[in-house]
Amino acid sequence: MSSEWPLIKLNELCLKITDGAHQSPKSVTTGKPMASVKDLTRFGVDLSNARLISEEDFTVLVKQGCKPEVGDVLIAKDGNSALDTVCSVDAELNAVLLSSVAILRPDKSKILTSYLKHYLSSVDVIDYLKSNFISGAAIPRVVLKDFKKADIRVPPLPEQEAIASVLEALDSRIKVLRETNTTLEVIAQALFKSWFVDFDPVRAKAEGRQPEGMDATTAALFPDSFEESELGLVPRGWHMGTVSDLGEVICGKTPPTSQPKNYGDDVPFITIPDMHGRLVVTSTGRSLSRAGADSQKKKYLPAGSVCVSCIATPGLVVRVSSEAQTNQQINSVVPLEKWGKSFPLFLLRRIGDAVRVSGSGGSVFHNLSKSGFESLKVLLVHQELAQRFDEAVEPLVAKIMENQLQAQTLTQLRDTLLPRLISGQLRLPEAETVLNDRDIAE
Structure with a gap:
C-alpha cells in the first residue's frame, strides 16, 4: 500500500539531472535537429518541426551533454508548459536539446524509466511540483537545484x-x-x-x-x-471563386468572461489550443452554458463546419464534430450542401498548410478579418x-x-x-x- 512506499528525493534516484543547451546556435537550412520544449509530446520528441543547427554546433553540444540517451526521462522545464509534458527516450534520438527541457537519467537499480515517466505525468504530482519548484512570474521556470529535492514515492x-x-x-x-x-x-x-x-x-x-x-x-x-x-493553367471548366462561395462564413466571439453564467458544459467553445494536431475537434478545453451560447445565437456552428484560425496562430484548420461556437480568432465556414463535407475541409486545409509553412508573420492570414477571409481566392470544381x-x-x-x-x-x-x-x-x-x-x- 502507499504507506509502505518511501518518499525519496529525485536526486537520489537519478544518476544525472541536467538540462539542454543554454546557448542557442544559429539556425541553418541543412543540419542536425535541436529540440526545445515545443517539440516535446507525451509519446516522445517530435522532430518534424525542430529547427536545425550546423554539424559543428551539434558536435559541441553533444560533448556538453545536451544529447539525451536511451532510457532518459525528459520534462518541460521552462515556459507556460513547464512540468506539463513528460516523455521517455525509448530509442536513439539524434538531436540535442535546449535548456527548456530537463534531462533525468534514472538509476535503474532504484527506479525504472517507465515508472518515473508516468509518475511525473500524474496530475497530482504535477500540481505538487508546480506548487514547489516553479519560479518566475513572467516566464515560469524550474530551477534544477531545487527540483532535485522533489519527493518521489518509490515502490x-x-x-x-x-x-x-x-x-x-x-x-x-x-x-x-x-x-x-x-x-x-x-x-x-x-x-x-x-x-x-x-x-x-x-x-x-x-x-x-x-x-x-x-x-x-x-x-x-x-x-x-x-x-x-x-493561377496559370487550370482544368477547363473549373473557375476561380472565393471562400464565401463555399458557404456562410461566421467569425467567432467570446461571451463576457466577467459573467460566470456564460460558461458551463452545454456547448463546446473552440479556441486555438483545441485545433492543434487535429483534423476534427471532438473535445474542447472550455464549454459555454446554453445561456452563454444563446446570448450570441448567430455564432452557432453546426456539425460539419470548418474552422480556420486567422489570428495569433494562423492556418490551423479543423472540422466541427458537433454543434459548437468559437472565439474571435477563428473564422468558420458552414459549407453549402452541394460541396459535400470533405471538399471544403481539405481545400481550406491545403490553404492552411501553406500558411503555416510560410509563417504567420507575413502570411495573408495574419490578423485576417472576416471580410478578408471571405474574399480569399480558391479554385472551384464542378x-x-x-x-x-x-x-x-x-x-x-x-x-x-x-x-x-x-x-x-x-x-x-x-x-x-x-x-x-x-x-x-x-x-x-x-x-x-x-x-x-x-x-x-x-
Whole structure:
C-alpha cells in the first residue's frame, strides 16, 4: 500500500539531472535537429518541426551533454508548459536539446524509466511540483537545484514494473490510434492533391490515358484539357471563386468572461489550443452554458463546419464534430450542401498548410478579418466532382473521428488510473481487470 512506499528525493534516484543547451546556435537550412520544449509530446520528441543547427554546433553540444540517451526521462522545464509534458527516450534520438527541457537519467537499480515517466505525468504530482519548484512570474521556470529535492514515492522495482506495464498498455493503444489517424489523413490529403492541385486525372486524359485508380464514372467528371486563369493553367471548366462561395462564413466571439453564467458544459467553445494536431475537434478545453451560447445565437456552428484560425496562430484548420461556437480568432465556414463535407475541409486545409509553412508573420492570414477571409481566392470544381471526392474521403474522416474518440476515452481511463496506481490506492489486479474488460491488456 502507499504507506509502505518511501518518499525519496529525485536526486537520489537519478544518476544525472541536467538540462539542454543554454546557448542557442544559429539556425541553418541543412543540419542536425535541436529540440526545445515545443517539440516535446507525451509519446516522445517530435522532430518534424525542430529547427536545425550546423554539424559543428551539434558536435559541441553533444560533448556538453545536451544529447539525451536511451532510457532518459525528459520534462518541460521552462515556459507556460513547464512540468506539463513528460516523455521517455525509448530509442536513439539524434538531436540535442535546449535548456527548456530537463534531462533525468534514472538509476535503474532504484527506479525504472517507465515508472518515473508516468509518475511525473500524474496530475497530482504535477500540481505538487508546480506548487514547489516553479519560479518566475513572467516566464515560469524550474530551477534544477531545487527540483532535485522533489519527493518521489518509490515502490519496489517489481511493483514499478507492473504499474508501468498497465499504463504503457494504454499509452501504446493511444499511440497506435494517433498514428493510424495520421496515416488516414495523409491518404486523404494525397487524394485531394492528386485531383485538385496536381490535376493528375486531367493530365492523364489530356494524354489519352485512363486516370489511374478510379472508375470510368469518376474519370468522366474530369475535363481532358486546360485553360488559362489567374493561377496559370487550370482544368477547363473549373473557375476561380472565393471562400464565401463555399458557404456562410461566421467569425467567432467570446461571451463576457466577467459573467460566470456564460460558461458551463452545454456547448463546446473552440479556441486555438483545441485545433492543434487535429483534423476534427471532438473535445474542447472550455464549454459555454446554453445561456452563454444563446446570448450570441448567430455564432452557432453546426456539425460539419470548418474552422480556420486567422489570428495569433494562423492556418490551423479543423472540422466541427458537433454543434459548437468559437472565439474571435477563428473564422468558420458552414459549407453549402452541394460541396459535400470533405471538399471544403481539405481545400481550406491545403490553404492552411501553406500558411503555416510560410509563417504567420507575413502570411495573408495574419490578423485576417472576416471580410478578408471571405474574399480569399480558391479554385472551384464542378459540384458533382466535389461530391465524388466526398464519397471517397468521408469514410476516412469518419474513421479518424472514431479513433480520436476512442483515444480520448483511453486517455481519460489512463489519467484516472495513474494517480491511484502510483499512490497505491488501486491494486494492480483491479487495474488489470479494467484493461482486460476493454481488451487493452497485453
